[in-house]
Amino acid sequence: MTSLTCNPLSDALGASLEGINAALPLDTEMTETIRDAWQKHIVVVLPNQDLNHRQQVQFTSAFGIPGTRSRDKQKRPEGEEFDNAVMMVSNLRDSQGNALGSLPDGEMWFHHDSCYYPKPDAATFLYALEIPSKGGNTRFANMYKAYENLPNDLKTSLKGRRVLQIYNYGTIEKADPDGDLRGVRHGTQPIFIRHRETGRTALYVNRLMTARIEGIPRSDSEAILDELFSICESPSIIYEHQWKPGDLLIWDNQSSCHARTDFPNNERRVLRRCTIKGEKMLAAC
Ligand SMILES: [Fe+2]
Secondary structure, eight states, X not given: OOOOEXXXXXXXXXXXXXXXXXXXXXXXXXXXXXXXXHHHHSXXXXXXXXXXXXXXXXXXXXXXXXXXXXXXGGGOTTOTTSOTTOEEEEOOBOTTOOBSSBSOSSOEEEEOTTTTSSSOOSEEEEEEEEOOSSOOOEEEEEHHHHHHTSOHHHHHHHTTOEEEEXXXXXXXXXXOTTSOOTXXXXXXXXXXXXXXXXXXXXXXXXXXXXXXXXXXXXHHHHHHHHHHHHHHTOGGGEEEEOOOTTOEEEEESSSEEEEEOOOOTTSOOEEEEEEEOOOOOOBOO
């Protein structure tokens, strides 16, 4: 019988779960233990894993229906035939310089995965294969705490509002909400959400994808969003993960957003990503 330990990683969020071999099928009890840990701590790290592609999909499937890629098959750098449930986050390139994976290089601003869809992914499972000597860290913000830290007047004035989320493949620039959005992935979400499992309220905006608060002038929206982003990105509510090969991270996409720090483009960074499907976001009451 393996003993399981759970050690918090910071005051903001995160826990390390040790004593699990994610390559083996999970029983119901272990599945619920892991799920409870990620809902309590928002991000859990399972270190020292040795997972092939099939085993990662099997592990992910224990927690829900695996999410599928949104990018058209023909446009995926991994190739048309690659598993529809898996994204390679990779900066490797072929001899012509074409990226062999998605999200290849450099810094990426804070975002919630797939928040521009009516039913964003519920959780993401990212496994590290190759990691640069420095940088390429993933920063996670606790969005329950972001909500709690809002001034009361903003909690009141923004209650019931919706925000426009847009993603047009930028990593450190936002799409123009007044631009031509035909063919660009976008949609609106509640600005304050009620987490489906925990029932807690979380702020649901991020610097990369939240382009506008609906129903107010654009200049007012931009001023308020700037204030919200600075609250979301306060160091006191952030945990920054320095990856090691073999780390498997699970993060909750309702109660956190995440960003990537810059890293040398001449070093290899390769991770394998799966998600599980989520439900329609609930507005906080
Ligand atoms: Fe992401």
